Amino acid sequence: GSEQSASMQKGKIIGIEPGAGIMQNTEDAITDYDLDYTLVSSSSAGMASELTKAIKDNKWIVVTGWTPHWKFARFNLKYLDDPKGIYGGEEYIGALARKGFEADNPGAYEILFRFKWTPDEMESVMLAIEDGKTDEEAANEYITTHPDQVSNWIGNVTGDGSLVKIGYVLWDSEIASTNVLKKVYEQAGYKTELIAVDAGPLYQAVSTGDIDCTISAWLPKTQANYMDKYGDDLVEVGKTLEGAKIGLVVPDYVTISSIDELNS
Ligand code: PBE
CATH class of the missing domain: 3.40.190.100 (Glycine betaine-binding periplasmic protein; domain 2)
Structure with a gap:
């Protein structure tokens, strides 16, 4: 029993x-x-x-x-x-960038700054992956079914084909969001590389500039230990999602x- x-x-x-x-x-x-x-x-x-x-x-x-x-x-x-x-x-999911990313690649920074969605939207991508779609299929499906949102994220940015290195951790939530961001960057005219690492090395890589950005930062409380350690050496770009827990x-x-x- x-x-x-x-x-x-x-x-x-x-x-x-x-x-x-x-x-x-x-x-x-x-x-x-x-x-x-x-x-x-x-x-x-x-x-x-x-x-x-x-x-x-x-x-x-x-x-x-x-x-x-x-x-x-x-x-x-x-x-x-x-x-x-x-x-x-209430936690939020933040976007972090290396120092210098905005100066080196203002268009890519702008997209990162504007990338915002709701818990329900993010969960829909997670569910699609859980239902058997590949990360890429689920992200593609989201992009094609949310054209207005995607064009708001991209705005007037025209990518120059440069490479954006995006770090993430293989948590279900961040697999979903990072794959969507990747598609947005590609639609805007950038190349992308996804780099999967653990949380500590992720913060470290943003702080040393080895990667350009991440949207795997759960704050203010969840990853406070990493923010305390690396926060001075990176840029907090904005909140990609509010109402996390x-x-x-x-x-x-x-x-x-x-x-x-x-x-x-
Ligand atoms: N999480 C999901 C992460 C962030 C994403 C809550 C498991 C954590 O750092 O605990």
């Missing part, structure tokens, strides 16, 4: 890549709430498959979760309340409602 399953899964929080901001936040939560839990590192895909399996068997599970994410469209899930505010409140997520059938209750 689910009660037995419950005790089997307790004691673990299923996490994602060790470098993700949410992993640091979760270590802080374990300490500050004095949780009798260990955080298990995995990957975004691994977390999602653990979650899918647990729900199929009606088992107790707690994962590190974030919005936008296709899992909220697919399953009945809830965030656990976080009375201590360890996971912050991170926290601990459980299926609805898990009866607790707050992180406080995890030990009980």
Whole structure:
């Protein structure tokens, strides 16, 4: 029964890549709430498959979760309340650029500055990928079905065929957004290179100028540790998406409602 399953899964929080901001936040939560839990590192895909399996068997599970994410469209899930505010409140997804990107490539910078969409729009691309489309197919489909938005992003910019190096982390959300940005740049007349790295090396590469830009920055709280370390050596261009959120997520059938209750 689910009660037995419950005790089997307790004691673990299923996490994602060790470098993700949410992993640091979760270590802080374990300490500050004095949780009798260990955080298990995995990957975004691994977390999602653990979650899918647990729900199929009606088992107790707690994962590190974030919005936008296709899992909220697919399953009945809830965030656990976080009375201590360890996971912050409303987060945004920022665009970061290397110092000098605006001067060297003003058109490409302008597109980055104007690239803004909603959680629902981003989630639609994530869902298409989850439904089996390739990253590229899903991004193409988004571009062709949102021509007005794309032309707003591009504005009067005419690309000169130069290369824009875009860094990202292989989180589902950033796979979706970065592939859309890539298509926008290509439609505007730029070449692109996508460079997948972990979060720490990503911030470092923007700060050293090894890559031009990224739209993988979850702020102000999620990746505060990386911003503290590298923020002075990079440019925060703008907010690509507002209304993001991170926290601990459980299926609805898990009866607790707050992180406080995890030990009980
Ligand atoms: N996330 C999704 C990332 C940002 C994107 C919330 C897993 C993190 O740094 O935790």
